[in-house]
Amino acid sequence: MNQTIIITIVSLSGLGAVAAMILYVVARQFKVETDPRIDEIEEVLPATNCGGCGQPGCRAFAEALVNATDISDMHCPVGGNEVMKQVGDILGVEVEEKDPYIAVLKCSGSFEHRKKTNIYDGAPNCTVAAQLYGGDTGCSYGCVGLGECVDACDFEAMYMDENTGLPVIIEDKCTACNACVKACPKDIIELWPRGRKNKRIYVACMNEDKGGIAKKYCSVACTGCEKCIDECKYDSIVVENNLAVIDPEKCKLCKKCVYVCKSNSIHMINFPPPKEKDRPPKERPSRKLAQTKAEVAEVEVSEVDVVKVAASKADVVQAKTTEADSVKDKTSEVETDKANTSDIENINIKNEDDTSADQKDSKDISSENENKA
Amino acid sequence: MFMFIFNKLKTFPKGGIHPPEAKLSAFKSIEKISLPANVKIPISQHIGVPSVPVVERGEAVKTGQIIDKTGGFVSANIHAPASGKIAKISEEMDVSGYRRMSVMIRVDKEEQWDDGIDTTDELRSEISLNREQILEKILEKGIVGMGGATFPSHIKLNVPRGKKADVLIINGAECEPYLTADHQLMLEKSEELMVGVKILMKALDVKKAIIGIENNKKDAIDKLCKLAEKHDDIAVEALKVQYPQGGEKQLIKALINREVPSGKLPIDVGTVVHNVGTTYAVYEAVQKNKPLIERIVTVTGKSVKNPGNFLVRVGTPVSTLIEAAGGLPEDSGKVINGGPMMGKALNDLDIPVTKGTSGILILPEKESSRSKSKVCIRCSKCVSSCPMGLEPFYLMTAVQRGMNDEIENNRILDCIECGSCAYICPSNRELLDYIRLGKSTVSNLIRERQSV
Secondary structure (H helix, E strand, O other): OHHHHHHHHHHHHHHHHHHHHHHHHHHHHOOOOOOHHHHHHHHHOOOOOOOOOOOOOHHHHHHHHHHOOOOOOOOOOOOHHHHHHHHHHHHOOOOOOOOOEEEEEOOOOOOOOOOEOOOOOOOOOHHHHHHHOOOOEOOOOOOOOOOHHHHHOOOOOEEEOOOOOOEEEOOOOOOOOOHHHHHOOOOOEEEEEOOHHHOEEEEOOOOOOOHHHHHHHOOOOOOOOOHHHHHOOOOOEEEEOOEEEEOOOOOOOOOHHHHHOOOOOEEEEOOOOOOHHHOOHHHHHHHHHHHHHHHHHHHHOOOOOHHHHHHHHHOOOHHHOOOOHHHHHHHHHHHHHOOOOOOOOOOOOOOOOOOOHHHHHHHHHHHHHHHHO | OHHHHHOOOEOOOOOOEOOOOOOOOOOOOOEEOOOOOEEEEEOOOOOOOOOEEOOOOOOEEOEOOEEEEOOOOOOOOEEOOOOEEEEEEEEEEOOOOOEEEEEEEEEOOOOOEOOOOOOOOOOOOOOOOOHHHHHHHHHHOOOEOOOOOOOEHHHHHOOOOOOOOOEEEEEEOOOOOOOOHHHHHHHHOHHHHHHHHHHHHHHHOOOOEEEEEEOOOHHHHHHHHHHHOOOOOEEEEEEOOOEOOOOHHHHHHHHHOOOOOOOOOHHHHOEEEEEHHHHHHHHHHHHHOOOOOEEEEEEEOOOOOOOEEEEEEOOOEHHHHHHHOOOOOOOEEEEEEOOOOOOEEOOOOOOEOOOOOOEEEEEEHHHHOOOOOOOOOOOOHHHHHOOOOOOHHHHHHHHHOOOHHHHHHOOHHHOOOOOHHHHHOOOOOOHHHHHHHHHHHHHHHHHHHHHO
16 A cells, blocks of 8 residues: 555656656757847836737737837837837837827718718628718718727727717827727828827818818818918918818917818817907907807806806807707716816817807807806 | 429529519510700729720710720720710719719700711621621720629620630529519510620630520520521520529539639630620620610619619619609618619619619618628528528628638638628628628738739
8 A cells, every 4th residue: 555655656756857857958958039128128018909009919019129220110109108218228229209199080070060861771880881882971081980990999099979970089098009090991080199288280071072062961071162271371281182181290280270261170179268369350240249149148147057068168069058968968977087188079169150140159158158167 | 203303494503592583574665765964974884994084074975976985904985875065074973872083964955976876776687897896896885794793895705815715605694683674685685686696706706605594584585595596506595593593603503514713714614704785785886886875774663653674875863764663652762773682772863874784673661671680690591592602601700800811711702792691691690791891801902912
């Protein structure tokens, strides 16, 4: 009995020792030399594996960084300058600071601005729909609205707004990883410099149809009227194929183009509400008229609570007010989440030359209230 | 009993379905539609490079005059379908669902034909041109495949060096439900069709031609059989009523039992397939010098008052056709360009008829709306219905997951987009939508690879 136990123990430990020796020899003999810096860099990288750097994952990016002779073109959009600086420290090279980017939606054709001309009931996939036809509105350049970009986003930085039918990019969460840009079949999402103090101005339209046709199907389409070009002092705007395009490198954020655009297709983000001196001179009379109206109205709506103000800031069109309180609550919820910076792209506070007098009134009220708040 | 076995109709061996035939417009004689006030002619009516307009705004054109010239090798000429003034050359909505370049002609009250075009109905059976002249005529007169794919015909007939066709197949299957344009053409223009077959045989230098017709068109089979008796080299074959019998590869397999290998063309197995509509257009181009400016279109649908077969000029708006068939029914859900299986819903009724419009189908709302897509239950009905032997359920999932190598290796490019899988699926999955998406992804990848 005892003998059996002893034999078992001895033979098993002998076997173990032999195996350990083989493993040791193999490990020594066939050891793959890896640069220890790869592990160090991988530790620093955000480990999101989003592919925003152009590599299949963070490990691959770390390898590429170590193997590259010049890393000036390589950048981790998620980690940003901070992470790249740490990477530079590990590699012992100076890393140039790069401007942070953010995805912007270059379409503002919500349900309200773009009437549906037909109904799509095929596969719920933007690319499939775009292959079939131009889209369910008369505009064949704008958002299809089936949310492929939202599915592509790994950072939960996007959601579809049910009220506008357009995706919304949440500023704080967007890492500019390029996933949504690649997913969009209509190429309406673009990476844009976040800009000084998070302020930026861009043309939120991709419509290349002639002015008349573009306007017929979408009330906020760029018509290529070139008024913005005349207004811009910095030559930062060009009109190609009936579409204005702003060069973010040349743009000095003077806001003149925003005010001159008749169709509201130039959006400005994170700007304070417009002041008197910003308005183009010819529109002053109407502004004064509107202001007096607003003052009268203000007495009536004096007690507007903060939530409503926030909501109206989020979307001027919704600030047409009183109706659809539930809608406002929804938007204000999101609003309060994001401290000061608004996540909603539609802060197009300039509605000045809009035709409807009602809209003018309510808007002025809202901006007044906002100032107070 | 043995007779029954021997009489078995020819068909393709793999897959296939049999949807309700619903040939509502059968035996309705071809009706000519008068010219509308304006015709819009898209410059891209065929597969390949769009044509290039050679006319300018304000120019007066005669019917049959060339207005767009070929833009490359795989391209076709386009001719003025009506005489009048060029009103504008601008971007207009076409069958693709996008605004694309079109030439618009304001039609004259009195039609003026271009010189040298024979507009009479007289039959000309004497083929005086030689092979090269025939090919040139077909290229010049802008003939494209009229079964729906609109592939330029002169390319199919220009057999590459080293390859040889020994049999010509004429496709009269018309397997799509509802459509009857080819059927009616075979009945009314059968003699012209025979001359057309002879011309194509001369162009290809083949000694044998087979006309394949589905067995639900017995009168057309009888009529063509009678005419074919005079010619030793033309045979007429009845085919089993099974969708997609009219698919090029299926037809070849059914009629001459040859299988076109994956990624290859019918010419690689020694045959060329042409549709009966194309054959008639070839007859008109070669014998009457008439370019492809009109075609027969079936306008049909269960609620349509007067479904029928209409002879229309290219460029006529679809709305004009619908008016001719008794107007748009109230319960209309979708207006489809083509048949119910392979057709495509139109997003605008002012879209013009092109060379490839074989039918306009108006489906009632109840029938046209898609049911909700559910999960795959692995019943494999799509696999057994696929005439190309593919696995649609697997391809769809792989496309959704972006597994591009996998779908390419599983021969997604062999898909003929017949829609049998989507038709048969009990879970109403959007199989074809995603397979089409995968096909375009893979062909883009292949193009990229070739350019590198």
